[in-house]
Amino acid sequence: MFSKRINALSPSMTIAISSLARDLKAQGKDILSFSAGEPDFDTPRRIKDAAIDAINEGFTRYTAVAGIPELLDAISEKLRRDNGLEYDREMIIASNGAKQSLFNLTQALIDEGDEVIIPAPYWVTYPELVKYAGGKPVIIEASENNGFKITSEQLAAAITPRTKLLILTTPSNPTGAVYSREELLALAKVLEGTEVLVASDEMYEKLVFDGTEFTATASISEEMYRRTITINGLSKAVAMTGWRFGYLASPDKELVKKMISLQSQSTSNINSITQKAAIPALLGEVDEEIETMRRAFEGRAHEATELFNAVDGLSVTRPQGAFYLFVNIKEVSNDSMKFCEELLSRYGVAVVPGIGFGAEGYFRFSFATDIVTIREGIRRIEKFVQELK
Secondary structure, three states, rough: OOOOHHHHOOOOOOOOOOOHHHHHHHHOOOEEOOOOOOOOOOOOOHHHHHHHHHHHHHOOOOOOOOOHHHHHHHHHHHHHHHHOOOHHHHHHEOOHHHHHHHHHHHHOOOOOEEEEEEEEEEHHHHHHHHOOOOOEEEEEEEOHHOOOOHHHHHHHHHHHOOOOEEEEEOOOOOOOOOOHHHHHHHHHHHHHHHHOOOEEOOOOOOOOOOOOOOHHHOOOHHHHHHHEEEEEEEOOOOOOOOOEEEEEEEEOOOHHHHHHHHHHHOOOOOOHHHHHHHHHOOOOOOOHHHHHHHHHHHHHHHHHHHHOOOOOOEOOOOOEEOOOOEEEEEOOOHHHHHHHHHHHHOOOEEOOEEEOOOOOOOOEEEOOOOOOHHHHHHHHHHHHHHHEE
């Protein structure tokens, strides 16, 4: 009855666990959830005011599929100001979150049998989108010993005549790893002379810690600029998850045109109110609020890392960015799914098993919540681990 495409698609493990945690909490159970990738901060006032103004001004009709001119100009200005990258309006499309940007991209690029290189641990959605497009995910294990980042040698070994795309995430969900300029240059060297494109997911760009410098993949060289599709948005750093705003930029105007065509036949333009609300964020008008959130996440990262590393049987590398810890449980369990299920049922703590990110022996812990809840969650996890040893 159902298509092969839909039967091959797996539901998002992070969404599934977050939904289960909410259901259990609604039943009156004492649940602490560290499963969702959603900031606990409110959307900045300036953004909400821009949305209210748009509503009061009657800005409630259809817009151009890619976004209104003012929005595209704001995205262009953001990329120029923050990343030193030049894109005109025809090189940009706004979508319903970065997830739709990635969906549009894989549908526009990937044919049956095309290979897409994905470093693991990866965001759970990447391989599913590739498979849905008929492609083949080629997984490269980025080891914890190398900071959860792939090497140029690994990339070179993975490329075949069927390779169409490399998906990079910096900073990483789920590990918080950030590729340095030197590391990106090494990967770029491998790609020279190939036709492999790069999708660079930079959603957590603004959330980097301890003096870590973020480098946009497309800024590495003129050649990398030509082959890179930059994907970003405002959900994480600006606490706009529910607003559903993401964008994609590529110097290949024909590719962007194809994605606009696809989006015109699926969702059409994104919410008109969200478009107006996004503009002040893109133009830097809430940078002070972003910095306040970043500092809070940084402090939580420090304390949570210390607390986890004090638990006998667990270890974690302090993240360079994003708001996740990827906790190593290999000393106490070789089944992350079972570990997380039992932790939730017995101690009311929801975290996401590493197997969902392509890395068995870990779980992802989101510290996008208040520090008191984080401390209590880790205390419960410690009690659970003590029972396992």
